[in-house]
Amino acid sequence: MRKMKRTPAGETLTSFILDFFRLNSRLLIAGDRLVAELGLTSARWQILGAITAAQQPQPVAWIARDLSANRQNVQRIVNDLEEDGLVRFEVNPHHRRAQLVVLTDKGSQAFDAAMRLQAAWVNRLSDGLSVEDIEAAHSVMTKLRKNLEDSMEPDNLE
Template sequence: MNDTTRSPAGEALTDLILSMFRVNNLTLTWGDRLVAAYGLTSARWQILGAIVNADRAQPVAWLARDLGANRQNVQRIVNDLHEDGLVVFEPNPHHRRAHLVVLTDKGQLAYDAAIRAYNPRVNAMTEGLSLEDIQTAHRVMAALRERLDGELDAEKRD
């Protein structure tokens, strides 16, 4: 097979990737509407979630890595969260310039409100989908993420 011909699996993966693009856009719009009342956007909510779910306070670069996002974009959003009093910066004992990002009480309240709005909506969205299908989709997405990370890492080395 030459490089210009897609295999059946390659065609199926292309269809999946195109669907992922569409789902991503729809998910962001849906999330923006869901959390707007709490002064959040999908991007802000995602970063608050990364902070909440981290084992300990992290600098922006680590949050970006965990999210698979661009550090500069995460920094911009964290700065906005800071301006709104949802996070604060604390000294990092391991790095003088890379401050730790810490959720404030106001940030925790906004995150908790967003989750309270999200849970019933996501539960309703599962209707007609089996747990097994959802778990399979997650495994496929995780494998694809791992392969894409590997390709990007290889490009950095070249």
């Protein structure tokens, strides 16, 4: 069997991906520490953010889709948030079994508190980085995500 060689771009991207995995792990740890005193984790905070960003209440499956996350994992976290009074379920007029997830006042307060903590933290984290460099990194990540999503289309799977 012949071993396929990476192109120079493929080699550089492999290194980038490995560093990105390490960065992601550190971001999750830092996020957990940042919001721990609020009774949140990075995952809970992320879901509260998705609920806040939505234009209207959504079922868990839609929240999971928007986050590119596993529906069952999101369901488990949403159930925990509901137990803690941060979200509630409402009847979905379009689908009997897929209840809508709604942020409670307590959930909104927790999310707002997390975002206040995040503002000071992200300002410190961005020290030494130019807006242009951050925008360039964002552009690369956006293009990589699109390429990955396109490659996962049924017609492109091989």
